[in-house]
Amino acid sequence: MNIAQNILIVIAAIMAGIITGSGSGYAFNHMPDKWLKVNEEDRQYQRVKSVPWKYVLSGTFSVIGIHLGFSAPEKAIGIYIACIIVVEILMGTLIYGVIPSYLTKMLALTAVGILPFGGELELYILGMVAGTLTGLGFIMVKGLASKKQFSWDIVELSCIIGLLTGWKKAIIIIITGFVLWALVTGYRNIRMKKNRVICEGFFVSLAFMMWLILDNGILGKKIDLFLW
Secondary structure, three states: OOHHHHHHHHHHHHHHHHHHHHHHHHHHHOOOHHHHOOOOOOOOOOOOOHHHHHHHHHHHHHHHHHHHHHHOOOOHHHHHHHHHHHHHHHHHHHHOOOOOHHHHHHHHHHHHHOHHHOOOHHHHHHHHHHHHHHHHHHHHHHHHHHOOOOOOHHHHHHHHHHHHHOHHHHHHHHHHHHHHHHHHHHHHHHHOOOOOOOOHHHHHHHHHHHHHHHOOHHHHHHHHHHHO
16 A cells, blocks of 8 residues: 555544544434333433543544554455444443344344455354354353343344354354453452443453454454464
8 A cells, every 4th residue: 555545544544433433322322222122211311421432432433444444454344334333232231231132133234344355154154153052052051050031132142243253253252252251240249249240242242343353464364374
């Protein structure tokens, strides 16, 4: 790339970051109640405060856009859109403790902009199977341990993660997310006896988003060499 192309990528990424950063909070604040499994017809407050989050998200998306523009320009749009959806899922899991199923289905559609530039199709089909089984296995263990009915939403999310990353990467991502959830939950239970438990979907989604961003360029090639 020449200097003009580099400057164009940076400018485009910053502009997109400002728009999507501000739009993410707005979209979540206006998300239908049924997506979040709540009834807030009389809500008089913002689910997510405009300040400072529109600035935080704008900066975050700008950095993501610049990174993707240089490291994976061919699939940057697909990954960027996936990151926007995952941010909405993160907010849903953190604030309401639910994984919006509608957003998970939208996340699956980003495969159109990601998979054509990845590996063999079989890897991603196996990824769906591996993601589903891994998510189901951990949630069953959690359900047996806590004697609480588990949600199928995390299984659906795990399946989509497998679709977008392939089976080996999906297993690593999902296990990492559940380990983080177990550590944080255990710490909070010890230090803060009666406290709201953070949804495991938050940690799985966070691990997935970080992997999506970093699994490109030189680092992505090294990861692929190690796994394949």
